[in-house]
Amino acid sequence: MKYVLIGAGPAGVRxxxxxxxxxxxxEITLVSGEPGEPYARMAIPYVLSGQIDESGALxxxxxxxxxxxxxxxxxxxxxxxxAREDGGTVDLxxxxxxxxxxxxxxxxxxxxxxxxxxxxxxxxxxxxxLDDARAIAEKxxxxxxxxxxxxxxxxxxxxxxxxxxxxxxxxxxxxAGQILRTMMAPTGSRMMQRWLEDRGVTVVTQxxxxxIERGPRLVMDTxxxxxxxxxxxxxxxxxxxxxxxxxxxxxxxxxxxxxxxxTVPHIYAAGDVAQGRDxxxxxxxxxxxxxxxxxxxxxxxxxxxxxxxxxxxxxxxxVLDIGGLISHTFGxxxxxxxxxxxxxxxxxxxxxxxxxx
Numbered sequence: 001m002k003y004v005l006i007g008a009g010p011a012g013v014r015x016x017x018x019x020x021x022x023x024x025x026x027e028i029t030l031v032s033g034e035p036g037e038p039y040a041r042m043a044i045p046y047v048l049s050g051q052i053d054e055s056g057a058l059x060x061x062x063x064x065x066x067x068x069x070x071x072x073x074x075x076x077x078x079x080x081x082x083a084r085e086d087g088g089t090v091d092l093x094x095x096x097x098x099x100x101x102x103x104x105x106x107x108x109x110x111x112x113x114x115x116x117x118x119x120x121x122x123x124x125x126x127x128x129x130l131d132d133a134r135a136i137a138e139k140x141x142x143x144x145x146x147x148x149x150x151x152x153x154x155x156x157x158x159x160x161x162x163x164x165x166x167x168x169x170x171x172x173x174x175x176a177g178q179i180l181r182t183m184m185a186p187t188g189s190r191m192m193q194r195w196l197e198d199r200g201v202t203v204v205t206q207x208x209x210x211x212i213e214r215g216p217r218l219v220m221d222t223x224x225x226x227x228x229x230x231x232x233x234x235x236x237x238x239x240x241x242x243x244x245x246x247x248x249x250x251x252x253x254x255x256x257x258x259x260x261x262x263t264v265p266h267i268y269a270a271g272d273v274a275q276g277r278d279x280x281x282x283x284x285x286x287x288x289x290x291x292x293x294x295x296x297x298x299x300x301x302x303x304x305x306x307x308x309x310x311x312x313x314x315x316x317x318x319v320l321d322i323g324g325l326i327s328h329t330f331g332x333x334x335x336x337x338x339x340x341x342x343x344x345x346x347x348x349x350x351x352x353x354x355x356x357x
Contacts, residue, residue: 001026003304004090004098006078006242007106008032009041010290011271011297013059015104016071018301026305029098030066031090033077033107033239034129041108042290044133048140048161054130078107083246083264090242101266102304105243105254106297108272109236109288114149118212124230127158139229142166147218147225149209150233151179156320158233163199163323170202170225172218177205183318183329187345195325236288238273251275253286258310260300268304270296279313287314 003019005012008030016030032038043057055061066073076092081103090098111126113119125135139146144167148155151173162169173179178189179196193203207222218225238253248262249255254269256262256276262269271293275284292314299311319328 001305002087002099002101003028003104004100004102005030005104005106006090007104007108007239007271007273008034008038008073009106009108009271009293010059011106011108011274011293011300012104013038013297014294015106015270015297015301015304016066017069018298019305020069020071022302022305022307027072028070029072029074031074031076031078031092031098033075034131035075036130038073039130040290041128042157044127044130045157045161047130047133048137048158049165057130078242080242080244081246081267083267085265087266103267104297104300104304105240105248105262105267105269105273106271106293106300107239107242108293109238111154111232112235112237113232114209114234116209116211118214118216119232121212121214121216123216123228124212124232126232127154128236136229136231140165140167143168144228145226146170146229146231147172147227148231148233149174149218150235151203152182152233152235153180153318153320154236155231155233156180156183156322158231159196159201160320160322163196163201168202169200170204170227171196172207172209172220173203173205174207174209179203179205180320180327183320184327185343187343188327191345191347192322192325192327195323199323236272238286240273251284255284259303259308260296260311261303268300270300277311277313278316280315282313285316287316289314289317 003026005016016028019028038059039057040059046052047057078090080091082089087101111128125132146167147170149172151171180189207220210219216227216230246264248264253273253275256269256274260268272288275286278285302309317330
């Protein structure tokens with residue numbers, strides 16, 4: 001059996017190791033679109049803050065780990081999948097082709113750039129890869145003017161590595177009107193904003209971003225902000241373009257069933273790119289969480305190897321530490337339309353227990 005796994009994040013790595021356990025004789029190829037060994041994206045803030053070096057971000061620390069597992073690891077980008085009833089092939093960016101009997105798509109997401117001019121200018125970066133981390137680290141000197149465009153979860157993860165470095169950080173929430181809108185109720189968001197402002201962060205919650213100019217500088221309809229570095233953190237989108245023409249159903253992410261199978265025979269999906277089951281609601285959603293991705297990969301691999309194991313589902317949750325203030329949300333924290341809600345707050349102590357429907 002030939003297994004090809006596209007994506008070397010937590011889902012892909014766990015799937016490869018599980019396949020080796022389930023099928024000792026199968027041919028396993030793990031394909032990464034980034035250079036170097038597979039690493040954990042959630043470790044990037046700790047690399048930026050100097051708490052760990054880049055080797056500390058690696059998912060597996062043992063030298064030649066993948067060779068010892070009998071896993072062929074390739075640093076290539078998948079360009080196109082050709083699906084057939086009995087398997088298929090994957091075109092790679094070096095002109096080579098991989099044949100598969102079972103294919104796992106675990107390609108995660110990539111930054112969704114705002115629809116404005118200037119996102120490709122020098123001094124403008126995303127905060128998503130180790131290459132991004134290196135570019136950001138070069139600018140993290142005391143007094144450097146750093147502007148973060150976006151104030152959602154991705155921005156929050158990146159923020160934690162910037163506070164305390166001595167940079168002058170400005171966060172642009174824009175038309176959202178509040179920071180961390182997708183993981184906090186307005187009351188909690190206001191508390192987090194006050195916490196950031198007490199630590200010297202400027203939070204802009206009004207105005208529309210029009211463009212980025214050389215400098216770089218951020219031009220809004222209300223003001224122009226000079227910067228040494230602009231970080232784009234305006235959200236992410238699933239990496240699925242190479243599946244065009246296969247018939248794979250795409251919604252928020254790749255639609256899968258209880259066994260992590262897509263709508264295409266012999267193609268499975270796992271991790272941030274997959275629209276899996278939420279066990280608390282029964283709905284099918286994208287949960288961009290490392291524990292969820294890891295479990296997706298394990299369950300997908302077991303089914304790819306010929307066994308039958310349903311995925312029980314994951315829970316929507318986020319835990320975020322920004323400058324020492326820890327926030328967490330679980331389940332349907334926003335409540336339901338028409339439902340009753342109770343909100344408890346202790347403003348001086350920055351306490352805002354979850355909203356209960």
